Amino acid sequence: MLKLLSSSSSCLQARVHVQGHRRTCIRLCSLISISTIPSSQPFSLPIISELIAKQHWSELKTHLKDSNFIAVLHQLFDAGADPVLILRYFSWSQNNFNVTHPLELTCRLLHSLANAKKYSKIRAFLDGFVRNNEKHSNSSIFHMLSMCGNQFCANSVIIDMLVLAYVKNMKTRLGFEAFQRAGDYGFKLSVLSCNPLLSALVKENEIGYVEYVYKEMVRRRIEADLFTFSIVINGLCKVGKLNKARDVTNDMKAWGISPNVVTYNTLIDGYCKKGGLGKMHKADAILKEMVANNVHPNEITFNILIDGFCKDENVASAVKVFEEMKQGLKPNVITYNSLINGLCCNGKLDEACGLQDEMLGLGLKPNIVTYNALINGFCKKKMMKEAKELFDDIMNGGLMPNAITYNTLIDAYCKHGMMEEAYALHNSMLERRVSPNTSTFNCWIACFCRQGNMELARKFLHEMEVRGLKADPITYNLLIDALCKEGESRKAERLLNEMFKKGLSPSHVTYNTLMDGYCREGNLKAALNVRLQMEKEGKRANIVTYNVLIKGHCMKGKLKVANELLNEMLEKGLVPNRTTYEIVKEEMMEKGFLPDIEGHLYNISSF
DNA sequence: GTAGGGTTAG
Structure with a gap:
């Protein structure tokens, strides 16, 4: 209730700067014929209303006979019928006659529901509308909504719910577009739609749009909350824009919102993963700041730090943090997995296995990630027998190997020339209905490229695409590397351009591989050109x-x-x-x- | 009714 009050008062502010637009609406509204459908129909409105209310659909159908069901809808609107009743008839007639009602009536319905404050009905309706709508663009929806009524609050609420409906139905792009358009129309959105929109954009890695929405929220005076800031900070951290993430942290403080444990964890993780030189010091500085602000680190904070130190090849510090954590908090499966993986990547298999035993002793069940990390550790040490034993052990624990398990082993068998075993595992993967993914094919492509068998590599690439799997940046890196090693750097560069066409962004590895190819051919000029191209793409040498x-x-x-x-x-x-x-x-x-x-x-x- | 942590392939 409080929320509704505050949103209507903000509508008053919105009215001030959109009056020009409202005048246009009113002018246009008088030009269109919203309720001029002929009404000489052989039906009785009271009877119809009664039948709809009781949901006696077959009787209603008999009663309506050949009447124009749209005309009925118009009459219901004109008679000022209960919006929920109109909604029922609207949905029934749409499903029953398998038609889509005109957008104009849809908007009229939405307005009447909004005026009756039937918000949950609007939400449910828009959910279905967004799911099935292929016909109406945002542009026509906005246009029609403002033609059908100039109530700003109603329109703002409806569009707010429309954005949310798009996001929930994984139509983030349309949600973003509606967000933008809402700005043009001066409709005021709320955090209820903006936060989910931001969250979806982060998941889709559209950080440019995240920054846009955040800036617009500030400009449009949409009151951001703790969630808004945390989502934006997370998005910025994920792409390594750590300074901007710090700026947003300062913004939130300026708005009187204090970062909580999630916000700090997000920042710490950002520094651990993308902090560059001395990143663990920077992460530690945030930890200190967090404690100084009386925000207590939790299991997740420690897990982030442990993983960070492990990835920084500093397992000793990771173990230290782990011991410190045990003083007041309980390590969980993720804690153990991070540390086990860290130990495995640094060849400390005995200690990793010891930790697995420690887990079991504490009643913590290793999961598939634990097994994958250990299998990977053995694979890297060429201890294939031990790796296979662990693999066979997975099912005993009531777990199922996943694609990562198979990929790890297939890759290792290929690298150690144990082709028969690799093929056998691929078959076992298919038998167990674990779908090979792009990474699986990458393992095979890498394998054939290493063997210099480009023909087979291409065959697998083709097979992969036939299965509907898309080549990813790693696939391209493999192919580019193979061509470069064959002295075909020009051809490799064509693949780089193909990546852009497919919307894939080349990494440092891609550019460096191609540069290496040109250097091997003695073509320094071409290599330096690649470097220029890389830097143009914002990637520093x-x-x-x-x-x-x-x-x-x-x-x-x-x-x-x-x-x-x-x-x-x-x-x-x-x-x-x-x-x-x-x-x-x-x-x-x-x-x-x-x-x-x-x-x-x-x-x-x-x- | 929205935010944070772990595993493979270059």
Whole structure:
């Protein structure tokens, strides 16, 4: 009830700046013939109303005979019948005669329901409308709504519910479009539709639109709440726009809303996953800020940190956080999975298995993610027998292997040349009705590319597309890499362009692979062009980019340019890795060229 | 009635 009151008072504000538009509506309304359908029909309105009220549909059908069911609808409206009764007749006649009523009547119905404050009816109606509507664009819906009535509150409420209906029915794009149009019409939306819209946009990775909706909400004075801010912060974090996420955190404080444990967890996770150099320090700083603001870290906070340290190849710190967590909180399956995976990725299989036992001791059941992490650990150590034993163990625990389980094992068998076992698993996957996905095909394509069997790789690519699975950026990376290794970098570049056409965004790996291809062919000019293209796409050269370019220049005897690139790299604060060291050693120093890395002696000493 | 955490393939 309170919510309704506050939304009607905000409608008063909305009226002020949309008066010009309202005048247009009124003018147009007088031009269209909303209720001028001939009414000389052989039916009685009171009887019809009675039959609808009692839901005596077959009698109603008999009574109406050949009457124009649309004319009945018009008469019901004109007689000022109960909106819920009209709604019943509207839905029944639409289903019964398998027709779609004109948009004009739909809008009239919505208005009468809104005026009667039958909001849940509107919600349900719009849900069905959005699901079945293929005919009416947002443009015509908005147009008709404002023609049929100039009640601003009603229209705002209806459009608010329309946006929500779009989002719930996974028509996010249309929901976004309606949000935009609502701004043009001056209809005031609420967080009830804006938050779900933002949430859907985040899930679809449309962060540009998330930023737009957020800015518009501020501009249109739609009062954002804690959820709004947390959703936006999450969206920004997911694409690594951490500074903007911090800005939004400050915005919310300025609006008098304090970040809670979810907001802080989101930010910490953002830094852990996309924070770049020294990310764990930054994550830790947020943790400290959180505690200072009296927001208590929970299991999820610790899980995020544990995973963060593991991915940062700092399992020791992850274990420390894990011990600290145990002081006051209970680790859950996700905690164990993160740590087990971290240990597995760092080759510490014994400790990982020990943790699995610890879980069991605590009554925590390992799930398929636990098994997948352990299987992956054994696979990476070429311990295929142990991996297969774990795989066979999955069913004993009442679990089912999933696509990731199969992909992990198929990939490992392929990499270790155990083709028979790989094929057998693929068949077992099909038998158990686990659908191979794009990643499964990527494993096979990678396998054949490694074997230099491009024909078979292409056959699998084709098979994949026949099955309705789409090539993803990783598929392209594999194909580009294979072509580059065949000395066909030009052809590989065509695939890069194909990616754009398919709406796939190439990653650093894609560009670096192609650059490496050109460098191997000695075509430095083309390689540098790829770098330019990459930077145009907003991707900065990373350590791999420099490794590739430095090596490419060395191979061509352009040691001076290679040296300049090395300096440029260090100036940008990029940390040399083992590959950089090997290039400098083998391609420069062993050939009698001493790299001149002014001011970076300290950095180079870390080689 | 809306927000946060774990597994594969380059």
